[in-house]
Amino acid sequence: MGVKVELDPSLTEIEVTVRAPGASAELTALLARLDPPRLTVFRGTEAVLLDPAEILRFYGEDKEVRAQTAEEVYTVRLRLYELEERLDRRVFVRVSHSEIINWKRVRALDLGLAGTIRVTLDGGLAAYVSRRYVKKIKEVLGL
Numbered sequence: 001m002g003v004k005v006e007l008d009p010s011l012t013e014i015e016v017t018v019r020a021p022g023a024s025a026e027l028t029a030l031l032a033r034l035d036p037p038r039l040t041v042f043r044g045t046e047a048v049l050l051d052p053a054e055i056l057r058f059y060g061e062d063k064e065v066r067a068q069t070a071e072e073v074y075t076v077r078l079r080l081y082e083l084e085e086r087l088d089r090r091v092f093v094r095v096s097h098s099e100i101i102n103w104k105r106v107r108a109l110d111l112g113l114a115g116t117i118r119v120t121l122d123g124g125l126a127a128y129v130s131r132r133y134v135k136k137i138k139e140v141l142g143l
Contacts, residue, residue, distance in 0.1 A: 001026070032088070041067045041074035048074060052092070056105050056121045058083055060098035070123050095119065095137065096130035109141070 016034060020027045038049040054069045058080060065076040065083070076083065084094055093103050101119060110118035117129040117137055129137050 036088075037086075039067070039076070041076050043072070043074055050074070052087060053102070053104070056102055056123070056125055057127060058092075058100040059127075068125070093137070093140065095127055095133050097132070099127055101127050103140075 018027070018030065018034075036052060039052050039055070041048050041050055050067070050069070056068050056070065058065060058067050058076065060066075060080060065078060065080055067074045067076050078086075080094075080098065080100060083100060084092070087100070091102060091104055092100050094100050101121060105122045106119055107122060108120040110120070115131050115134065117134060119127045119129060121127060
């Protein structure tokens with residue numbers, strides 16, 4: 001893949017043109033990274049569109065799925081397994097039966113707990129990797 005950059009002072013915003021010989025998995029992945037799909041979440045009856053990068057974690061609570069950002073908690077009308085299928089697997093990692101975290105928002109890992117891992121996200125929010133997912137997380141970390 002070649003990258004060509006042209007500077008044009010007459011432009012008011014960045015413009016990206018992608019040229020490809022045909023449709024491919026690589027093209028699809030590139031387009032998703034350039035313009036990630038926004039996620040519809042709910043604040044009461046109000047629908048809100050969020051960039052997935054804003055979300056710290058998704059978790060189950062009171063038979064509903066919640067999306068937590070640094071500022072607010074929203075309701076999501078998808079199940080965790082549906083989110084897991086839709087979200088970028090390099091960014092969002094399932095850490096337990098009831099929680100998916102944004103790996104890019106992880107600030108610290110505490111491996112000292114017996115059989116589990118404590119994950120600290122932005123803002124000091126803590127999540128715990130369940131025993132079932134510890135091996136997967138250690139593989140991601142190269143431990």
